[in-house]
Amino acid sequence: MTDEQAKQDLQLIREMLEKTRQATAESGWQFIFWGILIIVASAGSYVLAVLEKYEWIWANWIVFMGGGLALFLALGVKRRQNRGVKTYAQAAADHFVLAGCVGFLMSGFVFPLLKLYSVFVIPVMIAMIAGMLVFSLAGVYESKMLRWFGLVWWLGAAAMIPVREDNRILVFIPLMVVGYLIPGFIFTAKYRKTRAGREA
Amino acid sequence: MRPDKFPPLDPVIHSQVRLAVLSVLLSLKNADFNYLKKLTETTDGNLSTHLSKLEEAGYISIAKSFRGKKPLTTCALTEKGRKAFAGYLKALEEYLPGNKE
Numbered sequence: 001m002t003d004e005q006a007k008q009d010l011q012l013i014r015e016m017l018e019k020t021r022q023a024t025a026e027s028g029w030q031f032i033f034w035g036i037l038i039i040v041a042s043a044g045s046y047v048l049a050v051l052e053k054y055e056w057i058w059a060n061w062i063v064f065m066g067g068g069l070a071l072f073l074a075l076g077v078k079r080r081q082n083r084g085v086k087t088y089a090q091a092a093a094d095h096f097v098l099a100g101c102v103g104f105l106m107s108g109f110v111f112p113l114l115k116l117y118s119v120f121v122i123p124v125m126i127a128m129i130a131g132m133l134v135f136s137l138a139g140v141y142e143s144k145m146l147r148w149f150g151l152v153w154w155l156g157a158a159a160m161i162p163v164r165e166d167n168r169i170l171v172f173i174p175l176m177v178v179g180y181l182i183p184g185f186i187f188t189a190k191y192r193k194t195r196a197g198r199e200a
Numbered sequence: 201m202r203p204d205k206f207p208p209l210d211p212v213i214h215s216q217v218r219l220a221v222l223s224v225l226l227s228l229k230n231a232d233f234n235y236l237k238k239l240t241e242t243t244d245g246n247l248s249t250h251l252s253k254l255e256e257a258g259y260i261s262i263a264k265s266f267r268g269k270k271p272l273t274t275c276a277l278t279e280k281g282r283k284a285f286a287g288y289l290k291a292l293e294e295y296l297p298g299n300k301e
Contacts, residue, residue, distance in 0.1 A: 003296060009292055012219055013219065013223045016220050016224050016240075017223055017226070017227060020223075020224050020227055020239065023235070024227075024228070083235070084234050085228055085235045086228065087227065087228055088229050
């Protein structure tokens with residue numbers, strides 16, 4: 001082998017690593033998906049409370065979360081199949097997301113139904129777990145931005161405590177926009193830029 | 201460095217397609233056949249041959265399954281493959297002008 005061939009081999013390795021990095025970039029669709037869904041469900045929940053249709057609030061959440069989860073899993077599987085690849089970061093993120101979902105289910109449905117705490121505590125608990133999830137994903141995706149959004153969730157959870165109990169859900173909606181939708185849109189913009197670079 | 205003092209290059213990796221495949225799999229948990237074909241810009245038959253050689257050497261593991269009715273081939277780098285790739289990289293560096301004695 002000559003110097004030139006060695007350089008060509010190294011160039012090929014670099015090129016493949018870069019192509020792989022571009023092909024496995026995160027699009028952030030999950031953040032946008034859950035962000036929009038939960039904002040709509042939260043608004044629905046608030047409207048039902050104002051209308052004093054309290055018995056429908058649980059149904060509202062069950063329909064949105066159950067339907068959302070089914071759709072999320074179907075879309076996730078389809079997208080992954082189309083991509084044809086699984087990264088170590090995705091495998092780790094899957095575990096964190098699953099842990100987060102179990103946390104949301106326990107704190108949002110199971111514990112309040114068991115009368116462990118009032119339903120007005122749910123937004124605080126959900127915001128705290130969302131903070132843990134987003135902060136953990138920051139480590140997986142090596143994203144400083146997500147780390148900050150994790151902190152925003154925790155601050156939001158604390159900020160909800162002095163708010164009148166039935167108005168906490170109204171704090172939750174802007175928190176969802178800041179802590180989920182904005183990082184989702186930032187990820188999407190980066191993803192589109194990476195794709196444009198790949199196709200150029 | 202005299203030519204006979206150059207470190208030997210692993211003949212299994214010393215091929216453009218096989219080197220490309222290992223480079224792709226290096227940062228992935230697994231990848232399917234079509235993904236590898238797209239990134240390495242090779243043909244089905246050519247890629248199949250190279251994947252078989254890498255599997256025979258124990259550098260990658262190949263799992264065959266079905267997605268719906270279509271066959272699905274998934275490849276992953278083994279620990280042996282990861283070490284061999286690292287060794288190949290180290291040997292390559294010796295060939296570069298700055299590293300020659």
